[in-house]
Amino acid sequence: MKLSYRLRLLIVLISLGVLTGGGLLLKHLLLPDSFGVYGPYRANAIAEAALVPIRHGTNASCFKCHAYEAGIHKTGRHQTISCEFCHGTYMDHVENGRKIGTLPVKREKQITTLCLRCHNTEIKARSELVIKTVAMPNHLADQNVKLTHNCNQCHHVHAPLKYIIRAKQMTRWTEAGR
Amino acid sequence: MKILDPSPKMNRRSFVKNVLNGTIAGSLYLVWPMGGDSLEIPEQIPGIRDTAYDIHNQAFVFIVDITRCIGCGSCCVADKREYNVPDGNYRTWVERYVKGFSDQIYVDCPNGGLDGYQHPRTDIDEDIRDTFFVPKLCNMCREAPCVQVCPVGATFISPDGFVLVDEKRCVGCAYCIQACPYSVRFLNPVTRVVEKCTWCYHRVRKGLLPACVEVCPTGARKFGSMRDDTSEVYNILKGPGVLTVLKKEMGTWPALYYKGARREVV
Known part of the structure; x- marks a missing residue:
């Protein structure tokens, strides 16, 4: 069978068209929505990543309700410490403005452990410019208190020098004249 | 008939503009529910909420100040809580570097720093010259090797400069885990997709x-926008202080800078 030139051209063009159309259709079916808007990835993934709900709030979100603690925490040396590090995440505690759970409060030896996470002199990489460190139990001996004392028996955990400063004011006691 | 005076500061054009702006901003808040009551929390990065987010005109920078890091591990704890990271995997971690007088480097990182560093190392015989902590997290490379190798387009650099993972698209082949020079990626054993720090x-x-910047008690971790010339990171980068990036010779162009990093830090 001999085909004319025109018929052959037509067959080639039609098959090209079918292939292109099929390819485009296949691409459309296989590629997810919003693929290629910014580049070879799903642009909607950015919005999805932005929409993930947060779990940590900020100190300001805690202070909205806990005004008494805020008053102490904001004035002391520990003002840069996040509430949520010691107490747990905001979203475990509040949802849509309502309390949904109680966050733990550290007690006794837990407090000492927590304090020494930062304030331990044994770890040498702690510059005096950044943090005041103590060696335990030498610090207790130096201060003439029982070696079983926990940190919070002298230091308020939210404002560590609160009681120390007050004691100094009341007794006119100074470090030098001890 | 008395015609009411229009407000002297507002002509028709600016009125229409204001109304339109308000509508757009309002609708954005409707389209993007912020999750819980995060909008009630005061803004920490200025200029994100009050203007429509221009995704093509953003530049965020992360600075880790090694001289201020005390190795408390707050950042690691916050990170684990923020994302419920499975045990044994870390989106961010804090390494302890110890340098002896023989220039020998000892690095350890027990449990990624999650438990903090409570005790000094006892297994080193020589005298210690220098010791410091190095927090690690995603470097947000401008030329990210992990993005190059992804066969399905699941990891990408968003127009605002973040290297993100599309968890719906990821097939868990772990090519990117091998490609990342900083080892910040891991395969989540629960979801079976790759996960990483997203800043x-x-x-x-x-x-x-x-979250890690929010909880850092000493300000060792700093984050901010380079489009805001009042931000701390802008002024640090503008200033004369020496900042380094990790593995500069690899040409990844990280947006994570280190302040006070010794040359041994990799």
């Missing part, structure tokens, strides 16, 4: 600092 993209878009 808390969901928090940044809500105008909040990343």
Whole structure:
């Protein structure tokens, strides 16, 4: 069978068209929505990543309700410490403005452990410019208190020098004249 | 008939503009529910909430100040809580570097720093010259090797400069885990997709600092926008202080800078 030139051209063009159309259709079916808007990835993934709900709030979100603690925490040396590090995440505690759970409060030896996470002199990489460190139990001996004392028996955990400063004011006691 | 005086400061054009702006901003808040009551929390990164987010005109920078890091591990704890990271995997971690007088380097990182560093190392015989902590997290490379190798387009650099993972698209082949020079990626054993530090993209878009920056008690971790010339990171980068990036010779162009990093830090 001999085909004319025109018929052959037509067959080639039609098959090209079918292939292109099929390819485009296949691409459309296989590629997810919003693929290629910014580049070879799903642009909607950015919005999805932005929409993930947060779990940590900020100190300001805690202070909205806990005004008494805020008053102490904001004035002391520990003002840069996040509430949520010691107490747990905001979203475990509040949802849509309502309390949904109680966050733990550290007690006794837990407090000492927590304090020494930062304030331990044994770890040498702690510059005096950044943090005041103590060696335990030498610090207790130096201060003439029982070696079983926990940190919070002298230091308020939210404002560590609160009681120390007050004691100094009341007794006119100074470090030098001890 | 008495014609009411229009407000002297507002002509018709600016009135229409204001109304339109208000509508757009309002509708954005409707389209993007912020999750819980995060909008009630004061904004920490200025200029994110009050203007429409221009995704093509953003530049965020993370600075880790090694001289201020005390190795408390707050950042690691916050990170684990923010994302419920499975045990044994870390989106961010804090390494302890110990340098002896023989220039020998000892690095350890028990449990990624999650438990903090409570005790000094006892297994080193020589005298110790220098010791410091190095927090590690995603470097947000401008030329990210992990993005190059992804066969399905699941990991990408968003127009605002964040390297993110599309968890719906990821097939868990772990090519990117091998490609990352900084080892910040891991395969989540629960979801079977690759996960990595995102500099808390969901928090940044809500105008909040990343969780690790928020909890850092000494300001060793700093985050901010380079489009805001009042931000701390802008002024650090503008200033004369020496900043380094990790593995500069690899040409990845990280947006994570280190202040006070010794040359041994890799």
